[in-house]
Amino acid sequence: MELKLNNIYQKVADNLKEMIQEDWRDIYLYAEVGEGSQTTYFFYYPKGSDEPIYSHDIPELFEVSEQSYLVLLDKQLECFRELLDVFIENKQEIWTSLNLHLGHDGKFEIDYGYEDILTVDPYEQQVIWEYKYLGIISEDEYDKKIIKKFLS
Incomplete structure (x- = not known):
């Protein structure tokens, strides 16, 4: 293997x-x-x-x-x-x-x-992934809400 x-x-x-x-x-x-x-x-x-x-x-x-x-x-x-x-x-x-x-x-x-993975929104998943692995926080308000929700 x-x-x-x-x-x-x-x-x-x-x-x-x-x-x-x-x-x-x-x-x-x-x-x-x-x-x-x-x-x-x-x-x-x-x-x-x-x-x-x-x-x-x-x-x-x-x-x-x-x-x-x-x-x-x-x-x-x-x-x-x-x-x-x-x-x-x-x-x-x-x-x-x-x-x-x-x-x-x-x-x-x-x-x-x-x-x-079928229960996760692909867009939200990518926004969170970019934050977790790259430290990227978009200026987009919707993206900021996704990250805020993830962190809480």
Whole structure:
């Protein structure tokens, strides 16, 4: 199992490196794969910058075709589906989401979530995730209310 997991983690890292068009120092990624829901997005910090770049902005920022980007994004989701299959095959507790931090030095941390993702609003989930993992607080009043509710 460990060998399979390591191979998948390597594929995820390689795919992220292919998606990012500049030198970076840290990547923070969220993914969910399950019945009725699958998504992935990430933020990365370019070397020498404290401003994170949102993964879905890559096509516009780097003049990458939307189609090429979506192919890479689908490859990423495929890796996470494969990862989930390894858990199922080895009778491990089935996760519904994961958070991954990848440093430029190759070190990574991965945390699995087990919440019922179908009961969570995807927009609210992302606002909270950005706050928890990146410290981002939007100027939008609705987003501020989401974070305030989360903190209480």
